[in-house]
Amino acid sequence: MKVLFVCLGNICRSPTAEGVFRRYVEQAGLSDKISIDSAGTSDWHIDKTPDPRTQAAAAKRGYDLSTLRGRQASVEDFTEFDLILAMDKSNLSNLQAIQPVDAKAELALYLPRFGISPDEVPDPYYGGEDGFELVLDMLEQASQVLLDEIKARL
Ligand code: 4NP
Numbered sequence: 001m002k003v004l005f006v007c008l009g010n011i012c013r014s015p016t017a018e019g020v021f022r023r024y025v026e027q028a029g030l031s032d033k034i035s036i037d038s039a040g041t042s043d044w045h046i047d048k049t050p051d052p053r054t055q056a057a058a059a060k061r062g063y064d065l066s067t068l069r070g071r072q073a074s075v076e077d078f079t080e081f082d083l084i085l086a087m088d089k090s091n092l093s094n095l096q097a098i099q100p101v102d103a104k105a106e107l108a109l110y111l112p113r114f115g116i117s118p119d120e121v122p123d124p125y126y127g128g129e130d131g132f133e134l135v136l137d138m139l140e141q142a143s144q145v146l147l148d149e150i151k152a153r154l
Helices: 013-027 052-060 089-098 129-153
Strands: 002-007 035-040 083-086 106-109
Touching: 002 013, 002 089, 013 035, 013 052, 013 129, 052 129, 083 089, 089 106
Parallel strands: 002 035, 002 083, 083 106
Antiparallel strands: none
């Protein structure tokens, strides 16, 4: 099972989603069955580490995001991954624009796909520290539901 998290820059929300979900998967002992990656719809931060504010907020909860590097989502991701989860509606429509007709991956908006509201993980880039905490809260909640669904499928 291969899961890809996608946001705009791949330096705030999707690397956080990746790091958080990776820990849930490790704690469940499923690292050999579930692979996880993240990407941005933009090419703005290719090869860059996650935003320092993202790393700091994640580190306070024990997630080390320092080894992650930005990359841009591509057409190939739709054949490589089983599940592609967009953080907001704009990310989703950018992905739909490159989605090939023979896509293997299911493409969805992350939170509503797992019955969580609101619909979007808000972009924390231009806001204060609280935004990064909110992103972590939402992604921890969603990770548990995502893990439960995958466990039921494996
Ligand atoms: P992300 O946040 O999509 O959660 O990684 C952003 C990162 C960078 C920018 C916007 C959003 N930016 O404008 O550079």
